[in-house]
Amino acid sequence: MPFNRKDKHNPGEIRPRFKLRTDHTKDEVFELLNSFCEKDDSVLGRKVYDQYYLDIPNKDRHFWSPELRVTLEDDEENEGYTLVRVMVGPQYTVWAMFVFIYILLGLISIFGGMYGFSQVSLGNDSPWIWAFPFGVFLFISVYIVAKMGQRTGRDQTLHLVSVLYHSIGDHKLERVEI
Incomplete structure (x- = not known):
């Protein structure tokens, strides 16, 4: 789901990212997001330090529901503009689980394979x-499951991106190449 790429065929992208530019200040963008989320009950918004999270409400959330992490920073190249960096991904618990599975599979595959190869090279x-x-097969299987989960949450992802655009204002946003 590459939202902001010229090359739209990046099948390996697990947590898509895109970048926007607006002439609003950081505080204005936070206020616009907050006021839009208060009016719209199809999305939850929360500010954590310098980031804003857009989530699906609990009643509509499932295991593969995405969240949008919006990070704001001043545009150094264009004064008076704010860069809106967006990362789309699963909830942190799901993300942490998959990272743990990948690390565990990698460690077992590498060290088990090294041990097995050393035993075979000794004639045992x-x-x-x-x-x-077997680890490579499981690694690919987990990757396919993750991509199927990403596809399951696609409609909710598009809804969250739509909320982001509508809250800030379509006419005030410009896509920036990453």
Whole structure:
């Protein structure tokens, strides 16, 4: 789901990112997002330090529901403009679970494969030699599950991006190449 890329065929993108430019100040953008989220019950908004999170309400949320993390910073190249950096991703618990699974699979595959290869090179039979190919298979399987989950949350993702555009104002936003 590459929202802001010229090359729209990036199948490996797990947490899509895009960048916008607006002539509003950071405080104005936070206020616009906050006021829009208070009026619209189809989205939850919360400010955490210098970031704003757009979420799906609990009644509509499922395991694969996305969240938008909006980070604002002053545009150094164009004075008087604010850069709106957006990252679309799963809830942090889901993201942490997948990172843990990837790390665990990687460690078991590499060290199990090394142990199995060393045993085979010494002339011993070892079922650990299959750890690396089996780990690669599981790694690809987990990746496919993650992409299917991303597709499940696609409508909610598009809704959150639409809320972002409508809250700040379509005419005040300009896409910036990352």
